[in-house]
Amino acid sequence: MLLVMKFGGTSVANAERINNVAGRIKRKYDSGNKVVVVLSAQGDTTDDLIDKAHEINKNPSKREMDMLLATGEQQSVALMCMALEAKKVPCVSLNADQCRIYATSDYSNARIKDINTQRLKNELDAGKVVIVTGFQGINRKGDVVTLGRGGSDTSAVALAAKLKADLCEIYTDVDGVYTGDPRIIKYARKLDEISYDEMLEFASLGAQVLHNRSVELAKKYNVNLVVRSSLSNAEGTIVKEGAKVESMLISGVAVDKNVSRISIIGVDDKPGTAYKLFSELAKKNVSVDIILQSIGRDGKKDISFTIARSDVNDAMSAIESVKSRINYESVDHKENVAKVSIVGAGMATNAGVAALFFEATYSAGVNVNMISTSEIKISILVDEKDADYAANAIHDKFMLQASAIRH
Ligand code: ADP
Ligand code: ASP
Ligand code: MG
Numbered sequence: 001m002l003l004v005m006k007f008g009g010t011s012v013a014n015a016e017r018i019n020n021v022a023g024r025i026k027r028k029y030d031s032g033n034k035v036v037v038v039l040s041a042q043g044d045t046t047d048d049l050i051d052k053a054h055e056i057n058k059n060p061s062k063r064e065m066d067m068l069l070a071t072g073e074q075q076s077v078a079l080m081c082m083a084l085e086a087k088k089v090p091c092v093s094l095n096a097d098q099c100r101i102y103a104t105s106d107y108s109n110a111r112i113k114d115i116n117t118q119r120l121k122n123e124l125d126a127g128k129v130v131i132v133t134g135f136q137g138i139n140r141k142g143d144v145v146t147l148g149r150g151g152s153d154t155s156a157v158a159l160a161a162k163l164k165a166d167l168c169e170i171y172t173d174v175d176g177v178y179t180g181d182p183r184i185i186k187y188a189r190k191l192d193e194i195s196y197d198e199m200l201e202f203a204s205l206g207a208q209v210l211h212n213r214s215v216e217l218a219k220k221y222n223v224n225l226v227v228r229s230s231l232s233n234a235e236g237t238i239v240k241e242g243a244k245v246e247s248m249l250i251s252g253v254a255v256d257k258n259v260s261r262i263s264i265i266g267v268d269d270k271p272g273t274a275y276k277l278f279s280e281l282a283k284k285n286v287s288v289d290i291i292l293q294s295i296g297r298d299g300k301k302d303i304s305f306t307i308a309r310s311d312v313n314d315a316m317s318a319i320e321s322v323k324s325r326i327n328y329e330s331v332d333h334k335e336n337v338a339k340v341s342i343v344g345a346g347m348a349t350n351a352g353v354a355a356l357f358f359e360a361t362y363s364a365g366v367n368v369n370m371i372s373t374s375e376i377k378i379s380i381l382v383d384e385k386d387a388d389y390a391a392n393a394i395h396d397k398f399m400l401q402a403s404a405i406r407h
Pocket of ligand 2: 008040041046047072134135148149150151152153
């Protein structure tokens with residue numbers, strides 16, 4: 001069997017954990033599997049490197065940032081190989097360049113385009129375990145680029161897809177995908193399986209247990225994907241096509257605190273205003289999430305939208321540059337907001353979901369600032385201080401009472 005095993009930062013945080021993971025890898029190797037391992041940087045290394053950079057320059061170029069951050073993963077793979085060497089397991093570590101992981105040029109947020117697996121296959125055929133740096137690729141210039149925070153999951157799934165691996169295992173610090181972040185949701189419970197579509201929505205809405213692009217790729221290439229713990233032998237969660245979350249209306253609740261709200265007050269109420277604004281934001285690569293527009297009055301209206309906090313500076317300069325074309329009166333920017341969402345394929349065919357959702361926010365006494373819905377999700381924007389409380393209230397409402405409104 002050809003196996004891709006990915007271990008996240010906490011799973012390789014120190015020497016003991018590395019040795020523990022090496023033991024796990026050895027067991028798979030000894031039972032006759034071909035094994036490719038993908039690693040993240042140890043513990044808080046990526047955050048520490050970011051802090052280090054900011055001590056020197058508050059606004060470093062993305063290229064140099066990627067150059068720096070990519071070193072975290074390189075440390076992990078070398079250390080893991082050393083642990084395997086000590087256990088007499090033949091192995092080799094490869095960075096993105098050596099592994100020929102080709103990606104787009106977008107520093108700090110690149111996408112994997114292709115992988116030339118020749119070297120990798122040669123190493124596997126020579127009987128070695130291959131340990132690959134997650135989170136990074138090389139662009140057309142040959143520069144190292146990173147794949148966005150949490151991107152090692154995507155490296156693992158891309159390798160599994162390209163190698164047509166039998167299984168891609170994502171080892172992390174929880175037993176699997178839960179109905180909500182177990183650090184926030186008190187009564188969260190583990191799911192045995194979840195569909196690619198629900199997981200994709202879940203990951204995009206803030207469930208950081210899987211990088212959203214990894215799920216996109218897994219769906220596209222039908223990768224057998226499982227999320228499980230590196231610290232226990234508990235069965236994980238299988239992510240697959242058409243999985244049914246047993247008789248549950250929703251598969252879970254997600255909280256995203258990496259959100260900012262921008263309101264543009266008093267823009268011209270005429271055709272083309274939204275186009276001018278959002279195309280300027282798009283030019284600056286700012287992704288806009290929830291959009292709310294007020295009813296026009298006296299030729300003026302307000303437009304509010306949410307973006308990632310890291311995009312605020314770019315958004316503000318885009319808004320400034322479009323000022324004379326949309327004639328706004330003022331701009332208001334709110335940082336301490338959060339998005340709380342529910343996800344579930346069962347929602348599309350069940351009346352009463354929205355009522356139950358807002359009953360929960362009402363009884364929790366939480367004020368809702370913005371709402372956005374799709375076939376399989378409802379998202380609201382709330383004050384950050386209310387987010388965890390609201391998420392628990394919504395979670396418990398659905399887990400405990402949802403059966404009441406099933407047909
Ligand atoms: P790794 O370093 O292994 O990639 P991450 O921190 O990226 O780990 O992802 C695992 C974390 O994701 C968990 O510790 C948990 O707090 C968080 N998480 C958020 N939502 C969920 C969820 N629905 N199910 C499980 N974990 C979740
Ligand atoms: N080390 C990177 C991060 O912290 C990538 C990853 O862990 O997946 O975001
Ligand atoms: Mg992660």
